Amino acid sequence: MKRGGSTRRQMMGGLGGVVAASSLLRGQQDPFHDHSRVPGIDELVTLQDFEAVFFAKEPREVYNYTSYGTESEFTLRRNRQAFDWLKLVPRGVADVSTIKTATEILGTPMAFPIMASPTSGHSQIHREGEMATHQGTTAASNTPYIVSNGSSFPIDKVAAAATGPLWFQLYPQKDIGLSRDILERAQAAGCKAVAMTVDQQSAYYERPLHDAHLTNTTTAAMARLRPARAESNPYRIRQDRNWYSWKYVEQIRPFLKVPLLAKGIITPEDAKMCLDHGLDGVYVSNHGGRAMDYSPSSIEVLPEIVDVVQGRVPILIDSGFRSGSDILKALALGAKAVCIGRGARWGLGAYGAAGVQRVFEILQAELVQAMAQAGVASLDAIDKSLVRTHFA
Secondary structure (H helix, E strand, O other), X not given: OEEOXXXXXXXXXXXXXXXXXXXXXXXXXXXXXXXXXXXXXXXXOOHHHHHHHHHHHOOHHHHHHHHOOOOOOHHHHHHHHHHHHEEEOOOOOOOOOOOEOOEEEOOEEEOOOEEEOOOOOHHHOOOOHHHHHHHHHHHOOOOOEEEOOOOOOOHHHHHHOOOOOEEEEEOOOOOHHHHHHHHHHHHHOOOOOEEEEOOOOOOOOHHHHHHOOOOOOOOHHHHHHOOOOOOOOOOOOOOOOOOOOOHHHHHHHHHOOOOEEEEEEOOHHHHHHHHHOOOOEEEEOOHHHOOOXXXXXXXXXXXXXXXXXXXXXXXXXXXXXXXXXXXXHHHHOOOOEEEEOHHHHHHHHHHHHHHHXXXXXXXXXXXHHHHHHHOOOEHHHOOHHHEEEOOO
16 A cells, blocks of 8 residues: 555665664674674584684673783783794605594593683573583583683582583682582592692783673673772782692692692793692693783793603693694694683583584594694604794
8 A cells, every 4th residue: 555655665664774774773783793694503614713603692791701811912812823933844754544632641531632621600601501511522522621610500510411521620729628628529520630720810801891881791700700899909909819839739639539730830940840749730821811911822831841841740731722733733842632711612602512512523623634734643643843933
């Protein structure tokens, strides 16, 4: 039916055009990312693909919590840049018809030298939180998952969600009784090792200061992220962590029946202290650029830490890893396994447990491909001859 020469459909179309052309609508759009459609999980082929979907689906505050680094984020950027200073040197003639990637670290067998790093507050990303992460890592060839001390769910509930191997990440507690309770619950849940974080005593982050006005996310993890108003220092100096000392290792040893590692080691001196205090492993990490700004990247300090450790204990590493070739570089420099933090979070936020599974399957496939291209058929065949370093 026409009214005044125009059909109702034409009128509605005109109204839609006015709305679409509105400066207010354009102002709400993100000019840097294409949100026209979210791709299906089978279309994602790299970890960076998952980050884009994570960005599209999560509130900005949640994205920032996963993505930020300390202060200027120099170390965050350096973690990625340092991989450009490592060249892979393939072997020309080698039988790589079969690639062997299985290994064992501190009694935990694994199909690939890849683990899930401990990161906190997964319920801010997905309603099933760490339980979904555990399900995803288990589905990806039983990838070991290091559950954070800041998990959204109790460790026993996370452990019950799937059957894959679990380790536990501990933040030292000044109350030794509380430390004992945390460690005993983790071991009762079946955790096979404990990675004690020794960095991040006094880090602060600029992005949460800017994000303090956002109210989309109200989880406990986000509440911890914002500077506490009662604190005398607005820059989130963690007064509950400034007491750390090596004596703590002696205090908690009687409660442990599983191996103990120190996570957050970036100097050979601290690696030697790990050995002197009888730790069972060294975990090289700058907390993904979230500890001290202007510190070196994890990958560039790895060779000197390997030189000090001399194979006495296994060395794990994280911070900045995004591909199978990145992982191969770390293995060539002497790491026993590489841990993935942000990538697992991207997968969880993008597609839940299935996303976590897909992230680790991609990395596993990329590592096999990188090993084949480099001419090494097994982990035992990987050594320093595969890389040339030019750290700036």
